[in-house]
Amino acid sequence: MTKLQMTSDIRGLNEECGLFGVWGLPDAAQTTFYGMHALQHRGQEGAGIVSNDHGRLWQERGLGLLSDVFRDPQKIENLKGDSAIGHVRYATAGTHGIENIQPYLVHFNDYQMALAHNGNITNALTLRKQLEDTGSIFQSSSDSEILLHLIRRSHEKTMKAKIVESLRQLRGGFAFLLLTPEGLFAALDPHGFRPLCIGQLADNQYVVASETAALNMTGAAFVRDIQPGELIKISDQGMQVSHYTNNVTLNIDAMEYIYFARPDSTIYGVNVHIARKKMGRCLAQEQPVPGADLVVGVPNSSLSAAQGFAEEAGLPNEMGLVKNQYIARTFIQPNQDKRERAVRMKLSAVKEVVAGKSIVLVDDSIVRGTTSMYIIRMLKDAGAKAVHVRIASPAFKYPSFYGVDMQTTTELMAANHSLAEMTSMIQADSLAFLSVEGLVRSINLKTPYTGSGLTTAYFDGHYPSPVYDYEASLSDKVAAGLVTFDAEPMAAMPEIISVKKGV
Numbered sequence: 001m002t003k004l005q006m007t008s009d010i011r012g013l014n015e016e017c018g019l020f021g022v023w024g025l026p027d028a029a030q031t032t033f034y035g036m037h038a039l040q041h042r043g044q045e046g047a048g049i050v051s052n053d054h055g056r057l058w059q060e061r062g063l064g065l066l067s068d069v070f071r072d073p074q075k076i077e078n079l080k081g082d083s084a085i086g087h088v089r090y091a092t093a094g095t096h097g098i099e100n101i102q103p104y105l106v107h108f109n110d111y112q113m114a115l116a117h118n119g120n121i122t123n124a125l126t127l128r129k130q131l132e133d134t135g136s137i138f139q140s141s142s143d144s145e146i147l148l149h150l151i152r153r154s155h156e157k158t159m160k161a162k163i164v165e166s167l168r169q170l171r172g173g174f175a176f177l178l179l180t181p182e183g184l185f186a187a188l189d190p191h192g193f194r195p196l197c198i199g200q201l202a203d204n205q206y207v208v209a210s211e212t213a214a215l216n217m218t219g220a221a222f223v224r225d226i227q228p229g230e231l232i233k234i235s236d237q238g239m240q241v242s243h244y245t246n247n248v249t250l251n252i253d254a255m256e257y258i259y260f261a262r263p264d265s266t267i268y269g270v271n272v273h274i275a276r277k278k279m280g281r282c283l284a285q286e287q288p289v290p291g292a293d294l295v296v297g298v299p300n301s302s303l304s305a306a307q308g309f310a311e312e313a314g315l316p317n318e319m320g321l322v323k324n325q326y327i328a329r330t331f332i333q334p335n336q337d338k339r340e341r342a343v344r345m346k347l348s349a350v351k352e353v354v355a356g357k358s359i360v361l362v363d364d365s366i367v368r369g370t371t372s373m374y375i376i377r378m379l380k381d382a383g384a385k386a387v388h389v390r391i392a393s394p395a396f397k398y399p400s401f402y403g404v405d406m407q408t409t410t411e412l413m414a415a416n417h418s419l420a421e422m423t424s425m426i427q428a429d430s431l432a433f434l435s436v437e438g439l440v441r442s443i444n445l446k447t448p449y450t451g452s453g454l455t456t457a458y459f460d461g462h463y464p465s466p467v468y469d470y471e472a473s474l475s476d477k478v479a480a481g482l483v484t485f486d487a488e489p490m491a492a493m494p495e496i497i498s499v500k501k502g503v
Helices: 028-037 073-078 124-133 145-153 159-167 212-218 255-260 272-286 303-313 336-346 370-381 419-426 436-443 468-479
Strands: 018-023 046-053 056-063 083-089 104-107 112-121 172-180 183-188 197-200 206-209 221-225 230-235 238-243 294-297 321-323 347-349 358-363 386-391 430-433 498-500
Touching (some): 018 112, 018 172, 018 183, 018 212, 028 206, 056 073, 056 112, 083 112, 083 172, 112 124, 112 145, 145 159, 159 172, 159 230, 206 212, 212 221, 255 272, 272 303, 294 303, 419 430
Parallel strands (some): 294 358
Antiparallel strands (some): 018 083, 018 206, 046 083, 197 221, 230 238
16 A cells, blocks of 8 residues: 655545455456445545456456546456455555555466455564565565565465464554455454455355445445454355454544545444534534534535534534535645645535634544635635634544554644644634544444554554554654553454354
């Protein structure tokens, strides 16, 4: 996965990747295409599908949106077979060439294997150096390829044992799909940083997807969320569920609920729209705006929170901003003038709604702050009397290392400026954020593990695991007592091994 410079991205936060896989279904590639379409919001840089036709794997991939990559119907026709995995990519580590577009397909002398990955491996630099020093030759700059090399080097007898041995060497955030001639494997890191779930089609075939929205798109019924440390094998014999490690906890990335996931997705039993709405309600309780006339949400990921804020505050929830739905979610522009023009192409103010009004502008986050400034300026140019910004998440002060494109604090506004300075910089009449406690309470994740079940390190500096190759970048903050790390989880969960067919 790769990293874009935040200086070139007006939105500031970039999507993770989306995974979809199915086993034992005629026209598997077509269903995979539909599933990936529901996950397009998770990555717009590239897309690919690998299919399995009686043990022979076929690949199609390319740069751009899913509709661009598979514009020619023949590409889907080329993907023969009754099993497939697909990937839509927004990169968090590596470069932007076709060599980094997944799923990867590798050809060994005795078998083929394809891999798709969502997340970021935090000991990737160390592992890659060890592998290269002993003869491995990498074809991409992505951390995802490391697992393929580890599997090939394993001396274990079975494919499952090779995968287990390899996964135990990885650290960080990862949701993997592996397609082999014998089965479809799905694995989640021991913290559950990334979402991954299982569904079942009408004829009992299993599918795996990053979000439940993709299950809905393909007509699959939700079966279960994949749990931290689990390795799932789906084959002609059914579904086998086991753990590759018992040392697990749950620290799902809070940004899935705040921004990344679709509002119609449900993650670990919590619907994203409902969670965002509760964030908005809590924000109105914690940071009210006396004398405001109406609430305006920034389309699209902030609309649920705006609805919750308006209901709690007893204010009208108006469409003061309209989004051009034909503009891609992430805009990359080289300078400030073009970035501002990009915002105006993407959003427009409704003058008849906002003119003469004191507005509560609800957004999901502020990263660099430039987009907020442009939107506030747009509303005031449309005649708004005042714009009070309320953010339905805590302030971003620390980088992410588990799969979000935010691995430096250099341009995190809240990491470098006081609240008063930020308010002045974005030209707001006031600015306030949801508290970490309010965020956790709003999501209200039910978990058998200790803690909230969420990763909130962006906001409070408390990382639920070491970050290994990245720790040196935080040394000054560790020394100042601003950043802390939990040890890797040690509390064992019971091993679960079961085979299900037609359940």
